[in-house]
Amino acid sequence: xxxxTQSPEALRLQEGESSSLNCSYTVSGxxxxxxxxxxxxxxxxxxxTLYSAGEEKEKERLKATLTKKESFLHITAxxxxxxxxxxCAVQGxxxxxxxxxxxxxxxxxx
Amino acid sequence: xxxxxxxxxxxxxxxxxxxxxxxxxxxNxxxxxxxxxxxxxxxxxxYYSxxxxxTDKGExxxxxxxxxxxxxxxxxxxxxxxxxxxxxxFCASSDREYNxxxxxxxxxxxxx
Numbered sequence: 563x564x565x566x567t568q569s570p571e572a573l574r575l576q577e578g579e580s581s582s583l584n585c586s587y588t589v590s591g592x593x594x595x596x597x598x599x600x601x602x603x604x605x606x607x608x609x610x611t612l613y614s615a616g617e618e619k620e621k622e623r624l625k626a627t628l629t630k631k632e633s634f635l636h637i638t639a640x641x642x643x644x645x646x647x648x649x650c651a652v653q654g655x656x657x658x659x660x661x662x663x664x665x666x667x668x669x670x671x672x
Numbered sequence: 673x674x675x676x677x678x679x680x681x682x683x684x685x686x687x688x689x690x691x692x693x694x695x696x697x698x699x700n701x702x703x704x705x706x707x708x709x710x711x712x713x714x715x716x717x718x719y720y721s722x723x724x725x726x727t728d729k730g731e732x733x734x735x736x737x738x739x740x741x742x743x744x745x746x747x748x749x750x751x752x753x754x755x756x757x758x759x760x761x762f763c764a765s766s767d768r769e770y771n772x773x774x775x776x777x778x779x780x781x782x783x784x
Contacts, residue, residue, distance in 0.1 A: 594770065604777055608774060658722075
């Protein structure tokens with residue numbers, strides 16, 4: 563069964579303090595790995611899709627990377643507006659489900 | 673474009689009552705999905721519709737039914753609500769199955 567584990571559950575950073583969020587996954591054939599951002603009381607907002615090990619994608623202060631067992635979301639010099647819950651999900655080739663992790667709640671203090 | 677819209681935003685039901693959650697998208701997407709989100713458990717797929725005229729069960733379908741009314745609309749029905757169905761429900765759509773999904777704002781449902 564496809565599984566996704568995200569760590570840490572919560573992360574508090576000072577503005578400008580760079581860090582990384584981890585997404586470990588097990589899947590029988592990866593079709594795609596997805597990162598979403600979710601603000602309180604709102605639906606998830608799509609950030610990135612990664613398809614194969616070694617792939618990287620960037621958007622503003624965020625950079626997502628992928629290996630065969632995990633993905634990292636690197637946040638460089640974060641700002642308070644980056645505070646949100648970040649969700650990771652995998653789509654396997656043998657399942658119709660997209661399996662989500664429980665998320666990492668990021669708080670960036672000014 | 674409104675994207676994905678959901679109604680209602682909030683709902684309180686008594687055990688045994690029924691209700692339908694509505695979802696519509698204006699992005700001409702083929703695939704639509706219903707998820708529930710519970711604290712500490714992440715999003716779990718209830719049902720999905722890969723294309724107009726088809727529906728399939730997801731990870732947690734028990735107690736729910738769905739209808740793909742047309743390409744734009746996908747409804748979720750609770751026939752006899754139970755307290756275990758207290759959750760936040762999200763509808764999503766994608767242009768094709770397996771592609772990135774776009775989510776609505778959610779419906780917060782409480783079953784007493």
